[in-house]
Amino acid sequence: MKEVKSESSIKTFQLHKNYRKRIISAGEFEISDLKLPKETGAERCFAVDKKKQEEYHFVKEHIKKIPIDRKKLRTRLFGTILLAVLFGVVAAAVFAALRPVFDNLLYRKDNTVVISGEDEISEETPEENAPVYITETQLMEPEDYQVLQNKLYAIGREANKSVVAVRGIGEATDWFDNAYETESQGTGIIVADTGDEYLVVTEKKVISDASQVEVTFYNNDTASAVLQAYDENTGIAMLCVEKRQLSADTTDQVAAATLSSFSALSQGTIVIAIGSPLGEPFSILTGNVTSSSYEVSTVDANYKVISTDINASDAGSGALINLKGEVVGLMLQSYSTREAQSTVTAISISQISKLLEKMSNGESPAYLGLEICTVTAEIAKSNELPKGIYIKQVSPDSPAMQAGIQVGDVLTKIDNKEILTAEQYEDCIMNAKDGQQSTVTVKRMGADGKYQDLRFKVVFGTLQEN
Known part of the structure; x- marks a missing residue:
């Protein structure tokens, strides 16, 4: 039988003879050594059919990165930095040269501050909490004094909510053994609110001969009071008023006074007298401190006396308050000098604060003599x-x-x-x-x-x- 060879089998045979041949193209791809197995006569006849079943991987691809040129990179970086510095210098010079021109065109400043009766405001708004300096003084009119006086009396009226009128009721007999009722009046200051009771400080002489004590509040509500403690040395007494005797309206309006912790009062300090400095309950007087250096020696204690130019009677009582409404002094006319008997005299509340605290707890102060x-x-x-x-x-x-x-x-x-x-x-x-x-x-x-x-x-x- 005559052997028939196809064209594809002849090419395969030739490639097998030159199996060591190598082809290199463009330096990028290589054809690897290709080895073909020996073929029998029958296998060569079916070479085309076996090609479909066999896979030949004879091409491999390798991608190589382009190497970095470090010298060229350093040159570009240095050039960029140099250009940036040059640009900054030029921009700064131009800005400095043109700034005065733009300031004159865009911002026209007016440094004059004028304060007038219409409260004109300068174009420049001051910062928050910045001090404001008055460059022009104005004379006060009589109406301005009246406004200030009204404000002082408003402080006094608010502080009077801590004031009570104290009335001591007693009994006595005349030369014919006829019984009659005695009465003494004074002023008390509410110094503490315990929740169930009000504690009121007053002068002992108001209740010394009384068998019954009544207190009248700012809204004319009246209640009975009992003696809590007293200090015979200063003549101060502490009264206790049960709140259950009072209406809800009274307890809503009444408040304990705020006691100042500041003891030094210089001459000329404005003070307000509340209570009954002239004998009339819930009256208000204003004035100035004239002296605070005078000292009174008593048993086991020394007290500095606050003298004022506020008119008062010998029976006057009450308290001195500052412009914040805080009690700065307790009015005690018995401590006044002979020359100052017609004016309000008080002792600093800070000097007797510990005494008041002790009396509020029902204790009378100890005594050495x-x-x-x-x-x-x-x-x-x-x-x-x-x-x-x-x-x-x-x-x-x-x-x-x-x-x-x-x-x-x-x-x-x-x-x-x-x-x-x-x-x-x-x-x-x-x-x-x-x-x-x-x-x-x-x-x-x-x-x-x-x-x-x-x-x-x-x-x-x-x-x-x-």
Whole structure:
């Protein structure tokens, strides 16, 4: 049988003979070595059919990255930075040269500030909370004084919500043994609201002979009051008023006074007198502080007196308030000097705040019975005295006298606490309790002119009504 060879099989045979031939094109693609297996005679006849079944992978593709030219990159970066710097310099120079021109065209400033009666405002709006300076003064008209006076009295009317009129009712008999009713009047200040009660501070003399005490509030509502505590030294009494006696309208309107913690009042400070400075309840007077340096020595305490130019009667009572409506002084006409008896006199509320707190809790202040003053460094040097508290007076039948303390002694300790100022002594007395036993150390001059320490056992008491 004659063998027939197709054209495709002949080409395959030729490629098999040159199986080591390699073709390279453009340096990008390569044809790998191609090895063909040996074929039998039958297989060569069916080469075309087997080609469909066999796969020849004789082409492989490799993609290579173009290498980075670092030198060229550095050159471009340096050029870009140089151009940016040059642009900035030119822009700054142009802006500086043209700024005055644009300022004149766009912003026309007017630095004159005019304050007139119509409240004109300058074109430049001041920043928030910035100070405003008045460059032109204006004379006040009578109407302006009236406006200020109205504002002062408005503060007083608001503060009068903490004021009550106190009425002490008692009984007495005449020469013929006929009974009659006595009455005394004064003013009280609500200093605390406990939730169930109002605590009212007033003068003890208003209720000293009373068997019944009544208080009248700002809206004319009346209730009974009972004595909580009193201080015979200052003549201050604390009353208690139960709120269940009062209407809801009264409790809504009434409020406890705010007590100022600021003790120093300089001359010329504006104050408002509320209460009954001239004897009329819920009256209001305004004036100025004339002096606050005068000091009164009482038993176990020294108080600075606030003098004013506000007219008052001997029976006047009430309080002094500042422009914030805070109580700065409690009116006590008995502390006024002979020259100032016709004006309002008060003691600083900050000096008696601890006393009021103690009385609010139903305690009367403890009592030792000494009138004292501080031995300052100057006094000690000029009078050859040791430092401490100089005893000016010892009250008769007081705990101090019963213990053996004398006038001229210099008190230096109470128990283990050193006492060098009158304020320290007053704090110690205020913290003491009735019946408390303590050791008081004093320095007393001996026959040789030298001071020696002496210790005394004292029992604190309470100052009883004279």
